[in-house]
Amino acid sequence: MSLTVRAWRAAALFVLLVLPQHLAAEVLRNGQGVLWQVARDGKPMAHVFGTIHLADPEIVTLPAPVLATFEKSTSLSVEAILDGTATQVLAQAMALPPNKSLQDLVPADVFSRAAIAAQPYGLQPVQLNRLKPWALAMLITIPPDEIIRRAQGQPALDVYLTSKAQLSGKAVHALETMEEQIAVFDGLPADEQAAFLSAAAIDVPAKEQIMAKMKEAYLRRDLATVRKVAQEGTPENERAAADKLEQGMIGARNIRMVERMTKTFDGGAFIAIGALHLPGDDGVLALLQKQGYAIKRLY
Secondary structure, three states, rough: OHHHHHHHHHHHHHHHHHOOOHHHHHHOOOOEEEEEEEEEEEEEEEEEEOOOOOOOOHHHHHHHHHHHHHOOOOOEEEOOOOOOOHHHHHHHHOOOOOOOOOOOOOOOOHHHHHHHHHHHHHOHHHHOOOOOOHHHHOOOOOOHHHHHHHHHHOOHHHHHHHHHHOOOOOOOEOOOOHHHHHHHHHHOOHHHHHHHHEEEEHHHHHHHHHHHHHHHHHOEHHHHEEEEEHHHHOOOHHHHHHHHHHHHHHHHHHHHHHHHHHHHHHOOEEEEEHHHHHOOOOHHHHHHOOOOOOEEOOO
């Protein structure tokens, strides 16, 4: 699997593993459930499904209520579609200009820890130096066993749904462009990117432990706990920068995605987006309610 594709697949996990989720200690609005019906005036308009972008068989195997709803749908909307053009755009965005290196942009101790964290991924310091801090952070966020699954041809859940929809002739829509998603990271100052690289530079056992907790919570449809797990271990001195990226990765994107997904609402629309976009007062479900839609948890 190319570094570009690996980084793209890791983007959502970067949010889950690195960003503190401050609503975790409170009662989280719409924090339980992964499949929701969206209706207006008593008429079903769409279904929203929260995903985790993993190729783990337990994640990709859709529960019966989700599978039945998906199969009855007439269209699928996902966060973005990684085609050849998008891959090229991401690859170019990840790379530093020829006259700069990663060591120029991050403290020596951060680079050293990131280099150690990158070793299980087969990445050498010369390769790291060509990457922006946010790009390397995404590459080393996803656990190696997940990379192995994808290298063996096992698709992540969102990719699986996209392929299944295309094969069955459903219309497939992207709620964002690659450029819009990249802008969230590229717009961060170098010191804030360095803070996230530092937070991502943890050892593999720690990543696997966090991932196991998140997977267990997701499978029981407990998004509030998924957010709580994400908060564990985030250093206090990295929270200000994390708040800023969280707003870009979650809050601002929720507004944009809701605006675009509602244009597909025709009774048969199936929306599959990262699970942490659903809950909270600024989550997709709450934003839909503010627009007059009624939501109902189905699973």
